[in-house]
Amino acid sequence: MNIQESIIAGIQLAFQNIFNADLSLDQLALAPTRKEFEGTYTFVVFPFLKISQTTPENTANQLGAYLKDNVAEVAGFNVVKGFLNLELNNQIWLGVFQQLFDNENFGQLPANGQKVMVEYSSPNTNKPLHLGHLRNNFLGYSVAEILKANGYEVIKSNLVNDRGIHICKSMVAYQHFGNSETPESSGLKGDHLAGKYYVLFDQEYKKQIAMLIASGQSEDEAKKTAPIILEAQEMLRQWEANDEEVVSLWKRMNEWVYAGFESTYERMGVDFDKFYYESDTYLLGKDIVEEGLSKGVFFKKENGSVWVDLTAEGLDEKLVLRGDGTSVYITQDMGTADLKYEDFKIDKSVYVVGNEQDYHFDVLYKIMRKLGRPYGDGLYHLSYGMVDLPSGKMKSREGTVVDADELMQEMVDTAESHTKELGKIEGFNPEQAAELYEMLGLGALKYFLLKVDPKKRMLFNPKESIEFQGNTGPFIQYSHARIASILRKASMIGVDYHAVDFSKVTKLEDSEAALIFILNDFEKKIELAGQEYSPSVLAQYLFDLSKEYNRFYADLPIFLENDEVILAFRVALSDLTAKTIKKGMSLLGINVPDRM
């Protein structure tokens, strides 16, 4: 039983003994005491005034007195209006600290026997990754790591959108303008090369539309009849008919793109256990349509198209199969959902996809539940908002897209110039320095994108993201480096903090108690972040921890202190803080340096 639980149990008993009322444990909750008040935990008595039949102050005072006398953890209390603030004694803190210090698996909850798939990234293979993908990839990776820390077995998957009209556009443009160009001959990364032809297609398409309009066609007509778009559509048909030449070009260009993505993913620090390709899955799901019809979940219209009626669930009727028997998007998503289950027997499935598809996934999940899938209740759409630029929305056609590779490089370059400016790299060899810049640049970028509540639309200001001050990744990384410095110094002068006898520590400063309180909370924060699939909770926590530690550190007379036990205790506290930061940051996919 932890401290909170035993206090709550004590409150339950207090209500029985004082007010003769039986309350269940889940009616009682503690909150952390706000820092401007004395105490560690606060119990709010307002909801229980009907039971106590007296004033808030009286109620709180009676409860507090009972807890102080009967619960070992409670050393004292104070009452402010209806708020009962409970103060814990130092020995309890030290016990908590000892537990944290002894726990080898700090930050890892026990296995819960559940399997979850996290699908993220899911790029199109016709152009390079951009800023929006970065938010997706960092979120997906981080959520997967947080779920692991929560005790899940996690499978990271990537559903690659490698077929369709958009790929054919790049291919058609390559046939027209490519001149056998390759990544090697052009010096471009494969994904950027494909992207170049996608842009060329669009330019040519626009040119043709303009000409057709000039010759008297309407805009809609022109868009449908421009020769190059017809060509792309024809190519898609050929691809589906397995035309040898088209398929071979498709394979070649996709290989380039995959090689490009691979290096981008590597630099991002994300990885996958399983790749799915739409070229393999786009025909799946038709059997489910049959199943749905026979189960009465779907119905057929006169023209043969198949629909699901979700009006009872507050949605519309949605098409699941066209009248000509061909698939729509949701058909293959139904099939892929089953495929994932067949492959891994997962209990839960998290889809990291932008919020413009909220409706689509709402429909998909409702269908799979209606069909009675065992994983139905475990389907979760981790929906995230768009990333805006100060100049407005990103639009690929207008060239306002921020390229992922370029952005990462820019962040690393800035880390380098900033670090050199501060003269912080004395004693680093070139490899170590490069590694540090990489850590700092990417840490800044990841933290910037992860600290915001995923569902909110966010603003990405390139200048601010490169800032290393304030609520940023580098601030937390810096805190870690400072602590590591203390630990080095401590071992140099021979402080053996592993052998501290905590029972000999008698006095706890406020800042130390605050740190222990925060550290004690770590596993709960992981759990919370896991339930909400929200790295932002964890990011905020790590920032708070770093800030608290920097305060502690700012006037830490550690090497002037004579009392050996206190000294060792403080070093041990630093060590634990460093471990927490390192663990927490690794759940966000961010590395922390020992020196910087």
Place this chain on the structure above:
RNA sequence: GGCCCCAUAGUUCAACGGAUAGAAUGAGCGUUUCCUAAACGCUAGAUCCAAGUUCGAUUCUUGGUGGGGCUACCA
């Protein structure tokens, strides 16, 4: 038109229905004989509007206003 999401200091973000709404940044003023000043301290500044539920509402409900998204036999 219908449905969904969002709205908090100048700005970017926080706040299980709880206390005087927190941080960061920007502005101003300070702090370095010593462990990393990429730090620390102090000062100024905000809940879109209106009702309702509640002992208590930034949070829940309803109605407005503003911003974004979805609303294809596209993916």
